Amino acid sequence: MSVTSPVITTPDLGRATELVCRECATSTPLGPHYACGECFGPLEVAYDFSAGPAITRESIEAGPHNIWRYRELLPVPSNVADIPNLEPGATPLVRAHNLARALGMRALWVKDDSANPTHSFKDRVVACALAAARELGFTTLACPSTGNLANAVAAAAARAGIRSVVLIPADLEQQKIVTTAVYGGTLVAVEGTYDDVNRVASELAGDHDDWAFVNVNVRPYYAEGSKTLGYEVAEGLGWRLPQQVVIPVASGSQLTKVDKAFRELVTLGLVDDSPYRIFGAQATGCSPVSAAFKAGHDVVRPVRPDTIAKSLAIGNPADGPYVLDTARRTGGRVEDVTDEELVEGIRLLAETEGIFAETAGGVTIATLRKLLAAGELDPEADTVVFNTGEGLKTLGAVSPVVGPAATIKASAAAFEATGLG
Numbered sequence: 001m002s003v004t005s006p007v008i009t010t011p012d013l014g015r016a017t018e019l020v021c022r023e024c025a026t027s028t029p030l031g032p033h034y035a036c037g038e039c040f041g042p043l044e045v046a047y048d049f050s051a052g053p054a055i056t057r058e059s060i061e062a063g064p065h066n067i068w069r070y071r072e073l074l075p076v077p078s079n080v081a082d083i084p085n086l087e088p089g090a091t092p093l094v095r096a097h098n099l100a101r102a103l104g105m106r107a108l109w110v111k112d113d114s115a116n117p118t119h120s121f122k123d124r125v126v127a128c129a130l131a132a133a134r135e136l137g138f139t140t141l142a143c144p145s146t147g148n149l150a151n152a153v154a155a156a157a158a159r160a161g162i163r164s165v166v167l168i169p170a171d172l173e174q175q176k177i178v179t180t181a182v183y184g185g186t187l188v189a190v191e192g193t194y195d196d197v198n199r200v201a202s203e204l205a206g207d208h209d210d211w212a213f214v215n216v217n218v219r220p221y222y223a224e225g226s227k228t229l230g231y232e233v234a235e236g237l238g239w240r241l242p243q244q245v246v247i248p249v250a251s252g253s254q255l256t257k258v259d260k261a262f263r264e265l266v267t268l269g270l271v272d273d274s275p276y277r278i279f280g281a282q283a284t285g286c287s288p289v290s291a292a293f294k295a296g297h298d299v300v301r302p303v304r305p306d307t308i309a310k311s312l313a314i315g316n317p318a319d320g321p322y323v324l325d326t327a328r329r330t331g332g333r334v335e336d337v338t339d340e341e342l343v344e345g346i347r348l349l350a351e352t353e354g355i356f357a358e359t360a361g362g363v364t365i366a367t368l369r370k371l372l373a374a375g376e377l378d379p380e381a382d383t384v385v386f387n388t389g390e391g392l393k394t395l396g397a398v399s400p401v402v403g404p405a406a407t408i409k410a411s412a413a414a415f416e417a418t419g420l421g
């Protein structure tokens with residue numbers, strides 16, 4: 001008698017051991033799960049870091065010059081670095097002397113994540129999601145996106161040689177549409193807001209069980225990729241934690257995972273247990289987390305976004321309540337700035353440090369400035385501010401306010417006549 005039964009194999013996801021509910025702590029086996037079977041709460045990857053060889057500064061430093069040097073801390077197969085991928089990470093931690101002087105700060109660094117392969121921090125999370133998704137048997141990489149994720153998914157799938165399906169709001173910046181479509185794959189523009197696009201993606205994820213929607217059905221693995229920003233900051237500071245960090249908030253995942261990364265480094269003995277404060281930055285036109293923080297609420301009331309900071313325009317942020325927890329627990333805040341202030345933030349960073357940020361970076365720099373002016377940030381403390389995306393993708397934000405000082409005939413005399421010499 002022969003019995004056919006499904007082949008059950010345990011995925012190789014490194015030292016990850018299970019998924020744990022962030023609300024009720026119920027454990028779920030590693031797999032393509034993202035919501036708790038008991039309470040529908042979000043699932044998070046848990047690890048046994050003590051299994052296998054010790055994780056040391058030396059073992060990390062011996063790794064590749066990209067996020068895979070931290071692979072032992074991520075839910076990815078041990079051979080992840082050998083599988084074709086975009087190799088994101090290892091972005092500059094710029095000591096921002098000029099910006100610090102302009103803001104009256106003692107020690108400021110810009111973590112410039114625009115230096116990733118598709119010019120935003122999303123390459124980190126997509127690389128993690130892709131590695132885990134392949135291990136879990138998915139054949140297509142998909143996402144709903146506010147723009148940067150679309151770029152990262154389409155490019156990563158191209159490098160990996162698999163199909164991509166990307167859904168975007170139809171009113172996205174032209175630059176972000178072109179920089180997604182160029183990689184091939186299936187790109188569909190949806191008439192609606194990001195939150196509408198997200199709803200369509202959730203429905204499709206139910207119908208196509210071989211599609212990994214990186215930020216939906218494999219979200220727990222995707223989210224872990226943001227930890228690498230935290231690890232890189234600590235390693236870049238000479239294996240220590242900064243005292244203050246300012247991070248932009250869309251879904252809020254990145255902010256909470258940088259905190260998780262710092263706590264893991266402390267637990268593993270890789271850095272000293274020094275206090276740090278985490279600050280969140282939003283655009284006023286989409287500031288549900290900032291509003292909840294200021295009102296003293298634990299829940300985030302959804303809003304309809306109206307801001308030029310489209311990469312942060314998530315009106316119903318999945319990790320909003322955890323951002324509130326993190327900011328409050330660490331003694332930070334969540335603040336928001338207007339579109340005018342964010343444009344000033346883009347210009348200030350460009351003029352002081354030669355870094356051209358997209359609107360999200362403008363939000364973060366403007367929030368840094370606003371928090372300092374309000375006395376909420378300590379100008380004497382070691383501070384890291386994140387630039388998560390590239391200005392060339394949101395040219396429309398600054399094109400109305402910058403340009404040539406003059407247009408002249410082709411002669412030196414015409415130049416001198418302008419008085420600009």
Ligand SMILES: *Cc1c(COP(=O)(O)O)cnc(C)c1O
Pocket residue numbers: 120121122148149248249250251252253254255311312358360361388389
């Ligand atoms: C997606 C995105 C963020 C925020 O990410 P969350 O983890 O969703 O909060 C920040 N900056 C840029 C440029 C982004 O594209």
Ligand SMILES: [Zn+2]
Pocket residue numbers: 021022023024025026036037038039040041
């Ligand atoms: Zn639960």
